Amino acid sequence: MQLSFLPPYRLLAAFCVLCIAASFVLYAQSQNATLVNTTVILEGTIETPDGQPISGASLRIVGSNQGTYSDVRGRFRLGSPTKQATVRVSSLGYAAQEIVLTADTLTRITLQPLPVRLQSVEVRADISAEEIIRKAIQRKRENLRSVNSIARRVYTKMSFTTSVKAFLLRQVSESFMTETISQVYESFSPKRTTHTVVLQRKQTANFPPQANIASVSEIVNFLEDEIVIGSARLRSPLASSALDFYDFTLTERKAYSGKGAQADNNTVYVLRFKPKSRSFPGFEGTLSLLEGSFAPVSADFTPSQSTVLPVLENVHYTQTFEPFGDSARAVWIPTYLRLTAGFTTELGLVRAGGQVSLQSIVSNVEVLQSLPKESMKPSVTTSLQKIQRKSSTNAPRSAKLSDSVFVTLAPSVDSVDAQFWKTAALLEYTPKEDSLYRATDSVAQRLIARGRRTTTQIFDSTITAVEEALAAQQSSVPYCTSLSLFRFPLGTSATVGFSPILMQPRVTGRVYGVETALDWQQSSVRLEAMASEQWQWFGSVRLIQRLLSSEEGGIALLGDVFSRVRSIQPQRYGRLGWIGLPTDYGLFEQHFDFFREDGVSAGVKGVLGSLEGSLSGQWARQFSMVSRNDTRSNIPIANGDFRTARAEVAWNPNATNGLFGFTVSDTTVFSIRLSGTLGEETSQNLYFRKLEATATFIQPTFFTGYSPMYLALFAHAGLASENTPAQESFILFRRYSYVGAAADFLTPGISAVGGTRTLSLRAEHNFSDLAWRAISLPTYKGRGLEFILQGGTALFEQDTTQQAENSPRPSDGWYFELGFGIGRIPVFVIDFLTLRFDAAWSVGGREPGRFGWSVGMNFSL
Secondary structure, three states, X not given: XXXXXXXXXXXXXXXXXXXXXXXXXXXXXXXXXXXXXXXXXXXXXXXXXXXXEXXXXXXXXXXXXXXXXXXXXXXXXXXXXXXXXXXXXXXXXXXXXXXXXXXXXXXXXXXXXXOEEEEHHHHHHHOOHHHHXXXXXXXXXXXXXXXOEEEEEEEEEEEEEEEEEEOOOOOEEEEEEEEXXXXXXXXXXOOOEEEEEEEEEEEOOOOOHHHOOOOOOOOOOXXXXXXXXXXXXXXXXXOOOHHHHEEXXXXXXXXXXXXXXXXXXXXXXXXXXXXXXXXXXXXXXXXXXXXXXXXXXXXXEEEOOOOOOOOEEEEEEEEEEEEEOOHHHOEEEEEEEEEEEEEEEEEOOEEEEEEEEEEEEEEEEEEEOOOOHHHHOOOOOEOHHHHHOOOOOOXXXXXXXXXXXXXXXXXXXXXXXXXXXHHHOOOOOOHHHHHHHHHHHHHHHHHHHOOOOOHHHHHHHXXXXXXHHXXXXXXXXXXXXXXXXXXXXXXXXXXXXXXXXXXXXXXXXXXXXEEEEEEEOOEEEEEEEEEXXXXXXXXXXXXXXXXXXXXXXXXXXXXXXEEEEEEOOOOOOOEOOOOOOEHHHHHOHHHOOEEEEEEXXXXXXXEEOOEEEEEEXXXXXXXXXXXXXXXXXXXXXXXXXXXXXXXXXXXXXXXXXXXXXXXXXXXXXXXXXXXXXXXXXXXXXXXXXXXXXXXXXXXXXXXXXXXXXXXXXXXXXXXXXXXXXXXXXEEOOEOOOEOOOOOOEOOOOOXXXXXXXXXXXXXXXXXXXXXXHHOOOXXXXXXXXXXXXXXXXXXXXXXXXXXXXXXXXXXXXXXEEEEEEXXXXXXXXXXXXXXXXXXXXXXXXXXXXXXXXXXXXXXXX
């Protein structure tokens, strides 16, 4: 039995590789297909008359769409149904040839260069670059309207090397290689849907198979309007708004005799492009367009110097397009991609980096009027996290990645059929790659023999950690497994986990404890045991029984028996990830007023997509507790026996605030939560009721090339009856000094303002760092400081004049505060972590002129 601890340097290397995969891989779609090894391989080299290799040259079997491309050494491998085939060979700037290739023969092909037609001033006098781009954009629109569906076979090969160097320690390096063969189906009507079947995959022994599930056929496509790389959103030079973002220059015309040419020496326009402004990220490079049709032939490009790609550097793309379908309305499709890039990141005194190289070849294309229904959507879909786990006989084989993107694993995806790869691999292994496969296999065998963990096992642990971190954001979903720092399997269907508990309520002093979580099939038991410094004991037993569980949601029954310290104010963050530490009570105990609660509860909780609801009942005896320090008196509560019934419904509850702020997308985000409480204090027969609503609205306002400028609105309203006890009243929550929530106020005193009726509104507008970069102020790794304007207003009223001496007071009218924020403040030692500083002043209420501040953190990957 082995704990999920990772050596730090290998964890960082695994993190870098996962960042590269997340930055580059666009998952596609598919359906199970049968692999028939009836092909033979035709091999050879393509070179210039002086013996220089030609990379990216196209080879297509005459009369079919079967084809391939040459690699950087000019070598090619082409699958053919016969041992001899006539192949058309072409490359931009060279005369096309038709040549007969024979199996078991290494054919050397020499392409003759074609003359350049026009250069310099003569080019500009014929047609403007802007007019060429306008016609190309129009051609692209027609191109997309002229096709209903496409099916294609894709071969992808990726190799990368990681290295980790810690201060005063030797550098540790490791290399990886992956390959996939996929069948990709894409439909454009009634909506665009893609579905990839991963037919076969192969990887070095130090890379886990479950992480190699993607077809990388469309990592980038110049036919798209926007290309997303990490956090950057780059306009394509063929986007509808390309002329607003790019300067184009027509540099030359080249002769073209490739597929789609109307004659042996058609002309291609070669345009150089670069962003008009340094303030927006973009590409720079060359784009080749066929004269007459203005269809894209090839693109060679890199992100511009002012473009910031966290982790990535020296990114370079080469993409080739070819026409398919009827000659009258041929569809130009990206058929070859070569990508090279470096990556680097720093974590304190540890620096990790490496290189990645990727090639993707479309070997066969069919342009269809329609696809079979079963090809477009797998019959069973599950989450990406589940499909990444180790394969088993009943493991899910299909993943729904979005409403329009699916990926499926063929039954024989891991057969590693040597004969299949001999005829299916379209790129020849270099001697270095051959030795890499052998070396990683032998290293893995030696590690296993010594009882040590292999890199694949470390990757497994990393993926599990990532899954748990993602699940932590969905902790309200009732059918999630427990998140524990230490987890042990119990057979095949059960796990037991342990997490430490450390918190420091003002009424008890430091509290130590442990949570034990047992998960078995659809049932869970959570046990907590805690003791304070004064040997006060607390604990709870929670039972969870899942009744229904699916990808879209689930229903669970919950029951609790508890003796616990509870706060009047609601917690903001709960527990810190899978570590199990109660963040709010452990780090920010001064913001809370506590009481003791002993009792039982039962309820039902359900989730359906973005909708979440719960219904629960509780009986509890509640006691006031006295603060153990002199900073602030604890708010006294109404002691007694309370019976309460609560109902709650929420839409999109996890889409906004979090411990590290919220992520802003290009679409509007709306979240709302409604709750109601009916209660009774049984000894005095006092009844009370409470209604509460919170809402968050985030609207992107201006495109910046990275995360957009946005307007965020936060609203809270509440109404409680006159007999509502103090522990159920509303309090204006003051933001934490560190990692504070954006919805909270900065200036009020802690627990100073409250009542039984409330309405509060907060707003902020983030202007990003666009202005900072536009006026060329000093930047850190290409990015500047963000500027935020913010403000809020709140009204609190009390239904009764009977108040305890130190309880919160109404706001005496509207309470106002105004302030600003500075974001993207670098910490230097960790290049993907930035800080945000907020400051505000009160301009109304009992104490105008109060000052408040907060420092938060954001990840910028």
